[in-house]
Amino acid sequence: MEKERAKPIYDKRTALVKAESYCAYQERAQQEVRDKLYDWGLHHNEVEEVITELITTNFLNEERFANAYVSGKFNIKRWGKIKIKQGLKLKKIPEKMIIKALNAIDYDEYLKTILAAAEKKSAVLIEKDVYKKKYKLITYLMGKGFESNLISEVLKDNNLS
Structure with missing residues (x-):
């Protein structure tokens, strides 16, 4: 059995420097940073002060995080809007910010992504029954x-159904 490493305990100033480095490495959601600060042994008031300082110095920006998250998950992972939205909700991003970030995805590009994923999957599906194949797809x-309505539209328009 592996020993669990002791969590480091930092004072507020050290935690701020570490948090700045943590945020500079990649975009972070406020909740991620908040959780990390609690892990580092800071108390509620100290955590909120550090968060405020990070926002003031622009190390932490929820809108920038949401846009980066949407861009990465769509362009690299090829996720759909529903899955991206769930991911952002788990990170406690406000609904308005999620909607704004998702609206940045180009509609035509989105449909092309659905089609590309459908064609790729359809090519590897080894199913004789047409209905079963469509269901699996x-x-x-x-x-x-x-979204199911867009899936149906893309499949029908491209004779994949």
Whole structure:
């Protein structure tokens, strides 16, 4: 059995420097930083002061984080809006910010992504029954976070259904 490493305990100033480094490495959600600060042994008031300082110095910006998250998950992971939205909700990003960030995704590009994922999956599905194959394809695309109405539209428009 592996020993659990003792969590470091920092004072507020040290935690601020570490948190700045943590935020500079990649965009972070406020909740991620807040959790990290609690892990470092800071108390509620200290955590909120550090968060405020990080926001003031622009190390922490929820809107910038939401845009980076959406961009990365869509352009690199090829996730659909539903899955991206769930990920942002888990990070406690406000609903208005989520909607604004998701609206940055180009609609035509989104449909092309659904089509590309459908074509790629369809090519590897070894199913003789047309209905079962379509069901598996739709289930796969929904698992990637795409909306069922758009999936149906793309499949129908491209004779994949």
